[in-house]
Amino acid sequence: MPLSLILQYLFSGITAGAIYAVIAIGFNIVYNTTGIINFAQGEFVMLGGMIAISLGGFMPLPVAVAGAVAITALVGGLLEFVFIRRMKNPTVIQMIIVTIGLSILIREAALHVWDEKVHSLPYFTGNEISSLRIFGACLSPQVLWVLGTCAAVVAGLSLFFTHTAAGRAMRACSADRIGAMLCGINARTMVTLSFMISAAIGALAGCVISPITSTTYDCGTSLAVKGFTVAIIGGLGNSAGAVVAGLLLGIVEAFCISFMPMSYRDVVVIAILLAALSLKPSGLFGSSASHALKEF
Amino acid sequence: MSLLEVNNLSKSFGGLHAVREVSFCVEAGTIHGIIGPNGAGKTTLFNCIAGSIRPVSGGTIRLNGNAIQDRPPHEVAACGIARTFQTIKLFSRMTVLENVMVGCHTNSRGSFLSGMLSLPFARAAERKVREAAMEKLAVAGIADLAKADAQQLSFGQQRAVELARALALRPQLLLLDEPASGLTMHETDRIGELIVAIRDSGITVLIVEHDMSLIMTICDRLLALSSGQVIAGGTPREVQADPEVIRVYLGDE
Amino acid sequence: MRRLSFACFAAAIVVVQVATGLTGTGYLLTQLTMAAWYSLVVVGLCLLMGYAGQISLGHAAFFAIGGYTTAVLSSVNLLPAKSALPVRALSAVGLTIGGTDPWGSAVLRLSPWISLAAAMIASAVVAYGIGLPVLRLRGHYLAMATLGFGIIVYRIALGTPLFGAADGLSDVPSFPLFPGLCLDGTRLHRVSSYYFSWFVVLAVIVLIVNLIGSRAGRALRAIHGNEAAAQAMGIDTSRYKLHLFALSAVIAAMAGVFMTHYTGGIGPGETSVMKSIRYVAIVAVGGMANLWGALIAGTVLNFLSLRGLFGTYDDAVFGAVLIAMMLFAPDGIVRKKRI
Numbered sequence: 018m019p020l021s022l023i024l025q026y027l028f029s030g031i032t033a034g035a036i037y038a039v040i041a042i043g044f045n046i047v048y049n050t051t052g053i054i055n056f057a058q059g060e061f062v063m064l065g066g067m068i069a070i071s072l073g074g075f076m077p078l079p080v081a082v083a084g085a086v087a088i089t090a091l092v093g094g095l096l097e098f099v100f101i102r103r104m105k106n107p108t109v110i111q112m113i114i115v116t117i118g119l120s121i122l123i124r125e126a127a128l129h130v131w132d133e134k135v136h137s138l139p140y141f142t143g144n145e146i147s148s149l150r151i152f153g154a155c156l157s158p159q160v161l162w163v164l165g166t167c168a169a170v171v172a173g174l175s176l177f178f179t180h181t182a183a184g185r186a187m188r189a190c191s192a193d194r195i196g197a198m199l200c201g202i203n204a205r206t207m208v209t210l211s212f213m214i215s216a217a218i219g220a221l222a223g224c225v226i227s228p229i230t231s232t233t234y235d236c237g238t239s240l241a242v243k244g245f246t247v248a249i250i251g252g253l254g255n256s257a258g259a260v261v262a263g264l265l266l267g268i269v270e271a272f273c274i275s276f277m278p279m280s281y282r283d284v285v286v287i288a289i290l291l292a293a294l295s296l297k298p299s300g301l302f303g304s305s306a307s308h309a310l311k312e313f
Numbered sequence: 314m315s316l317l318e319v320n321n322l323s324k325s326f327g328g329l330h331a332v333r334e335v336s337f338c339v340e341a342g343t344i345h346g347i348i349g350p351n352g353a354g355k356t357t358l359f360n361c362i363a364g365s366i367r368p369v370s371g372g373t374i375r376l377n378g379n380a381i382q383d384r385p386p387h388e389v390a391a392c393g394i395a396r397t398f399q400t401i402k403l404f405s406r407m408t409v410l411e412n413v414m415v416g417c418h419t420n421s422r423g424s425f426l427s428g429m430l431s432l433p434f435a436r437a438a439e440r441k442v443r444e445a446a447m448e449k450l451a452v453a454g455i456a457d458l459a460k461a462d463a464q465q466l467s468f469g470q471q472r473a474v475e476l477a478r479a480l481a482l483r484p485q486l487l488l489l490d491e492p493a494s495g496l497t498m499h500e501t502d503r504i505g506e507l508i509v510a511i512r513d514s515g516i517t518v519l520i521v522e523h524d525m526s527l528i529m530t531i532c533d534r535l536l537a538l539s540s541g542q543v544i545a546g547g548t549p550r551e552v553q554a555d556p557e558v559i560r561v562y563l564g565d566e
Numbered sequence: 567m568r569r570l571s572f573a574c575f576a577a578a579i580v581v582v583q584v585a586t587g588l589t590g591t592g593y594l595l596t597q598l599t600m601a602a603w604y605s606l607v608v609v610g611l612c613l614l615m616g617y618a619g620q621i622s623l624g625h626a627a628f629f630a631i632g633g634y635t636t637a638v639l640s641s642v643n644l645l646p647a648k649s650a651l652p653v654r655a656l657s658a659v660g661l662t663i664g665g666t667d668p669w670g671s672a673v674l675r676l677s678p679w680i681s682l683a684a685a686m687i688a689s690a691v692v693a694y695g696i697g698l699p700v701l702r703l704r705g706h707y708l709a710m711a712t713l714g715f716g717i718i719v720y721r722i723a724l725g726t727p728l729f730g731a732a733d734g735l736s737d738v739p740s741f742p743l744f745p746g747l748c749l750d751g752t753r754l755h756r757v758s759s760y761y762f763s764w765f766v767v768l769a770v771i772v773l774i775v776n777l778i779g780s781r782a783g784r785a786l787r788a789i790h791g792n793e794a795a796a797q798a799m800g801i802d803t804s805r806y807k808l809h810l811f812a813l814s815a816v817i818a819a820m821a822g823v824f825m826t827h828y829t830g831g832i833g834p835g836e837t838s839v840m841k842s843i844r845y846v847a848i849v850a851v852g853g854m855a856n857l858w859g860a861l862i863a864g865t866v867l868n869f870l871s872l873r874g875l876f877g878t879y880d881d882a883v884f885g886a887v888l889i890a891m892m893l894f895a896p897d898g899i900v901r902k903k904r905i
Contacts, residue, residue: 110709113621113709114892117623117843117885118888118892121881121882122885124885238839249710280725281725296699385802387803398795402792402798403791404788406787407788411784415785418801421781428777428782435781439780
């Protein structure tokens, strides 16, 4: 395979992987604060893209994107407030079922609000045919937007969690909820905040990837599964691990496509998920001992 | 040969050495107690013997000469070791009788297929299991609670159910993990009598307990642990008088 | 008490059929029969979720494994190999069926009994294969693993030409069950197919109720009640969970086989994620450990869905049902009876 082709696949993989990583980080944020896996995470990505596309019709692109992120964050917070908060001492199965139900409702609502067609956001800079040449590989500038945005998200979150009071409060909640409450932290607010943040970053990811992969009302499920795979492989709750795992997974997936029919693309990722769950559920960077002690 | 032989057993969790080179023997037909302050490694030792913690970091555990360390809990149970838990683990959504009937699992037959087809031998086996379970409930003194929902009982009653369930296994060795914790003095005396009766019926008992009066009353032999190591072993009187034990307990009785 | 429930159920089956006959609404029997096959999956899943506490978000995959196996096997034309020994042996025992294909030429096909057996074996093999690594997991991990499994089967069904890709397989022949009883979608066999389907459901329920009341069933309930204690009592929890998973898979596959012959075809939609989630939703509505509840909920919801009552909001209804159930009635709508 010529170098330029390899680079092509590599960049394609890194791009997809970066998105998976951001989704995985969204999972991690909610998981760390609440112990819940939010199956609706993928739908936030879809919502971000769809809302931005609608807003983009009568607003400049950056405003549309910002608006989409804000609205989706509100949706995330609302979901938590209306549904998740109501559940008293839910079992794991009940939480799983509720979040799955929520993801279905969001998806169906999207289907009826928009339609089943394929949409995409315009390219942030340039258009479909503009490309940069790097070592012979053709790259859309949007790829740089994706990578840049994801890096910004990771950096921003890292700063948020270490240097802001709210971020530290959230970390306290995830370490020891009761202890945090004893320190005057309102755990319920932290939970809502965690949903809003993960919805926001999901939406941002959805906007930035939309020009490349397009957005449909049901693109959320498969993204959620891949994001979850990345979260597991990186170690559930470990966001640095999620980044590494995301990039790896994206690259593996991209190279598998080079010799496999397109329809089997999802199969690769899921097979990796199943293998990871069977062999090392604590992920590449997690420790088996602490994993065994986990609540579920 | 002793019923249970523990030789140089060690278990570490990362840097924490919970059990360090512990060796002791339990003779058949005795009540053998294990005491020690919190964090001494008693429950870890118990869980290693019962198979819920594995692999061990070193040493062997032998039952009648057969090595059982690192075997999964259901195999250890099949070998004839029954146990109760420090925090009561009764089966939710089942009655008291059904809880005890589960204890008979290793002594009965019946697969998925024979169960689904309700074959005659399976139904006959079920009747026997039911009788055996009722009998154990009677031994524990709670036969009248058979149809009650296990989770609705008082603490003392739940402990009795757990005991009856462990007995239904017809074990050679019964591991009791703090059976008197949370019980009133009266209930503690009753449990003590029950344990002695169990020993007299031929079952060997290994008991971890904090309640010193209970230990001194019923135990034939005693093992004292501190920080994962054995500090004394012998008859209750001997251990009680051991200077190291006195030091560790700061004169506690 | 048990016998009474079974008798009532049998009576209800007959009453419904007679009622449709008298009111000239015999066409409802078709959807009722299909609801029966779907309810079979639900009953198997209820056993898994309610009595062993294992969630399976990919159960539709087993239904599809059954359906596709039978569709492929029963469409194979043995006529060219008519004189080969295996074919002659099968014919001698009556396990081949002569017939004509839609274009009028003669064909020789395998008896659907063979494909039924093959489907059940295939689903058991897959269940054991998937279950072995996956059932060790708990909670979210198990849920995602089963979801992932379901998606893999969906993608394979959707993307493989042998399975008809997006169009699925059609022209699946009818299932001649016994002399005089043939399972297909024709009007002639509508009533007999209806009775057959619901008595299969009744038979499976009888078997399951027997299982729950037996030693193995008690072991399963113990595992669900407290897994650590169950192990301490000598129960090999991994093995039991595995057997149960396989049992529920085989039941689902069986339902897939019968449904495929009844409707004459199968498509990848039967193994979609939404289908799996629907089954879970129905079990949740009926009450996780409540077999009769799951059956009633399954019948009602599937029947209404098949009649098109929910229109384009079909999936949304199930999503809403899921959420409402978990928020307001986590133990199900039908009050739990001890079976």
